[in-house]
Amino acid sequence: MTKIAVIVGSLRAESVNKRLAQNLERLAPAGTTFEYTDIASLPLFNEELEGNYPAQAQAMKDVVAAADAILFVTPEYNHSYTGVLKNAIDWGSRPWGNNSWADKPTGIVGATISPNGTKFAQAALASIIEWFKSPLYVDQKVQLSVTENTFDSEGNLKDEFLDGAKSYIEGFVAWVNDNPSTPAE
Numbered sequence: 001m002t003k004i005a006v007i008v009g010s011l012r013a014e015s016v017n018k019r020l021a022q023n024l025e026r027l028a029p030a031g032t033t034f035e036y037t038d039i040a041s042l043p044l045f046n047e048e049l050e051g052n053y054p055a056q057a058q059a060m061k062d063v064v065a066a067a068d069a070i071l072f073v074t075p076e077y078n079h080s081y082t083g084v085l086k087n088a089i090d091w092g093s094r095p096w097g098n099n100s101w102a103d104k105p106t107g108i109v110g111a112t113i114s115p116n117g118t119k120f121a122q123a124a125l126a127s128i129i130e131w132f133k134s135p136l137y138v139d140q141k142v143q144l145s146v147t148e149n150t151f152d153s154e155g156n157l158k159d160e161f162l163d164g165a166k167s168y169i170e171g172f173v174a175w176v177n178d179n180p181s182t183p184a185e
């Protein structure tokens, strides 16, 4: 059983990144579970709130702590990842000395409407993963440039995108199983 904590960096109901995550979940090898974190309910990070650490942030940390790996599914905003994702990362990195993102096998994928396919967002996120000293899956990346032809009417990836997505998630899960996570504490 491989448990993956999934962080989708968009709050949009019709998010293409949410759709991408759901497709990767569907294509994942048997025995893989996706545990979605709720980043929408997190307050804006403020160090003054840390003393009374918010229940929503603790719930997110609990999902990440129980997972074997982390998968960030990121949109690209202004050549970086989104503010809501950074807010979630900041909460998860606290309290000091209890960084939920540290030492966990991590993957990054993303979808955007531009031809660049989230490469700037993914690079910015990768630099934080490096800072956290977490192993990053870099063998293959999914940088999806979404057009009206990417998903069918049910939200499933069309055939031409399936192989890339399937081989990413299969490779990621195999790599995670070769890189067991060490507890952050």
Ligand SMILES: Cc1cc2nc3c(=O)[nH]c(=O)nc-3n(C[C@H](O)[C@H](O)[C@H](O)COP(=O)(O)O)c2cc1C
Binding pocket: 010, 011, 012, 014, 015, 016, 017, 018, 075, 076, 077, 078, 079, 080, 111, 112, 113, 114, 115, 116, 117, 118
């Ligand atoms: C504030 C803002 C900035 C954006 N900047 C970029 C960008 O730099 N590069 C890019 O590829 N797309 C950019 N976009 C377009 C997003 O890729 C597009 O809105 C995408 O659908 C967001 O992902 P989501 O559907 O998962 O919410 C931007 C969108 C917004 C709202």
